[in-house]
Amino acid sequence: MLAGADVRAAEGPGPARPVEAVGDNLLGAYGAWASSLLTQRLPLLSYRNPQHQSIEDWRKPATDKTLELLCIPDMPWKPEAKVEKQFEFDGLSMEVLSWQLPYGPRTQALFMKPAGAKGRLPAVLALHDHGGIKVWGVRKIARTPERPDAAIREHQATYYGGMAWANEIAKRGYAVLVHDVIGFASRQPKGDMPEDIMEKSLICAGTTWAGLMVYDDQRALDYLCSRPDVDASRLACGGLSVGGLRAVMLGGLDRRIRAAFPVGWMTTWRDVMLYKAQTHTWMLYVPGLPKYLDYPEILGLRAPLPALVLNNTEDPLFTLKEMKAADGILREVYQKAGAPENYKCTFYPGGHKFDAAMQKDAFAWLDGIMKPAGGPPPAKGEPVRSRP
Numbered sequence: 608m609l610a611g612a613d614v615r616a617a618e619g620p621g622p623a624r625p626v627e628a629v630g631d632n633l634l635g636a637y638g639a640w641a642s643s644l645l646t647q648r649l650p651l652l653s654y655r656n657p658q659h660q661s662i663e664d665w666r667k668p669a670t671d672k673t674l675e676l677l678c679i680p681d682m683p684w685k686p687e688a689k690v691e692k693q694f695e696f697d698g699l700s701m702e703v704l705s706w707q708l709p710y711g712p713r714t715q716a717l718f719m720k721p722a723g724a725k726g727r728l729p730a731v732l733a734l735h736d737h738g739g740i741k742v743w744g745v746r747k748i749a750r751t752p753e754r755p756d757a758a759i760r761e762h763q764a765t766y767y768g769g770m771a772w773a774n775e776i777a778k779r780g781y782a783v784l785v786h787d788v789i790g791f792a793s794r795q796p797k798g799d800m801p802e803d804i805m806e807k808s809l810i811c812a813g814t815t816w817a818g819l820m821v822y823d824d825q826r827a828l829d830y831l832c833s834r835p836d837v838d839a840s841r842l843a844c845g846g847l848s849v850g851g852l853r854a855v856m857l858g859g860l861d862r863r864i865r866a867a868f869p870v871g872w873m874t875t876w877r878d879v880m881l882y883k884a885q886t887h888t889w890m891l892y893v894p895g896l897p898k899y900l901d902y903p904e905i906l907g908l909r910a911p912l913p914a915l916v917l918n919n920t921e922d923p924l925f926t927l928k929e930m931k932a933a934d935g936i937l938r939e940v941y942q943k944a945g946a947p948e949n950y951k952c953t954f955y956p957g958g959h960k961f962d963a964a965m966q967k968d969a970f971a972w973l974d975g976i977m978k979p980a981g982g983p984p985p986a987k988g989e990p991v992r993s994r995p
Contacts, residue, residue: 632881645877645897652899654907654940662910662944669900670860670908676896677818682709686829688716695722696752699777703751705793708826710819715793716786716827717745719777720836727838729977730782730831732824732864733773734846734853735791737888738762741799744787748846749773766847768963776970780978782837786827788853789819790890806889816890817856824857832863839863841977845915845969847871847961848924852891859908866976868915868969869906870961871922873952875936876902878929886924903933904940911946915972918952922959930954 632638649656652669659665692703700723704716720728735747746759750771755763763769777783787793796805806816824844832839843866844854851872858867876897879887896905906914916937918930934952941950951972955965 679818686833729841734850737849744792907940910944
């Protein structure tokens with residue numbers, strides 16, 4: 608018997624998800640066998656297992672295991688940034704920033720808030736997408752006085768209803784930070800390096816691309832918290848596509864995030880394994896993690912803190928069946944955590960996007976959490992760092 612099977616038996620099987628017949632799938636003759644690995648029993652550290660009752664007692668071992676498998680190097684960093692330029696545009700006060708992390712080229716970023724705003728504002732870490740274009744990061748979701756070229760305008764028209772959504776949410780009274788994440792724009796390694804080469808090399812170095820994205824995003828959050836014009840008790844993150852992946856990881860692993868809204872990036876490991884691996888970036892994969900948590904349960908680590916998931920019914924990156932299965936998993940997690948009202952999932956018609964209607968709903972949801980009188984209570988305890 609395999610060692611993994613011994614561990615599962617010792618932990619208890621938990622409720623089973625029925626093993627279904629597997630038709631056309633990416634693994635061919637291996638599909639039914641691989642499917643059985645994910646469906647015979649719940650993942651080892653799933654909160655849905657009956658032995659896990661207290662959300663607080665469950666969260667620590669599940670978070671520790673996720674961080675262990677992400678393999679993020681221990682790299683201390685002071686939240687210091689250089690202001691490259693300051694100006695007003697689109698009713699917003701803007702700062703072009705840069706900072707140097709312990710690895711790779713300098714990070715370019717953009718901070719914005721309503722012009723003339725006073726005091727500490729609720730803040731959003733706006734996470735850019737992938738879109739198959741790595742020469743841009745910040746510019747995909749933000750707009751500055753420089754006229755965007757035709758390709759960026761087309762990108763925003765295709766995925767964002769022609770909007771620069773980071774600007775739009777800043778206009779609602781938020782401080783907003785957008786930064787290039789590892790692999791994009793100022794954070795590209797060596798031209799447009801193929802993703803498989805990047806991930807293979809990082810694994811050989813003892814880390815993962817997903818883990819370094821979490822590190823990049825947490826350091827941006829450190830900087831955001833350090834600003835005197837930001838209320839560090841009212842922080843949110845969100846984004847489309849890889850921005851949604853980043854919101855799942857950061858929202859699940861960092862308790863400083865009071866509200867998380869991933870868009871167009873919610874399904875199950877089974878969906879990716881059997882049907883959609885060819886549509887996804889290498890940035891998604893964390894070797895060994897599906898044994899312990901299904902993908903939506905990474906976001907579920909934040910329960911009972913609020914989460915909003917926005918999906919599209921014709922999104923080619925996922926199957927509708929598994930998006931709905933992921934929604935069911937998260938509903939079960941939040942129900943068991945005693946906070947079903949703090950989780951919301953909405954399905955919209957159409958393909959992979961975060962269009963004007965979706966933005967309107969997401970921003971209204973965020974206002975309801977971040978802007979009540981006095982704001983939400985401060986986060987309990989210390990934020991989760993890269994490694995325990």
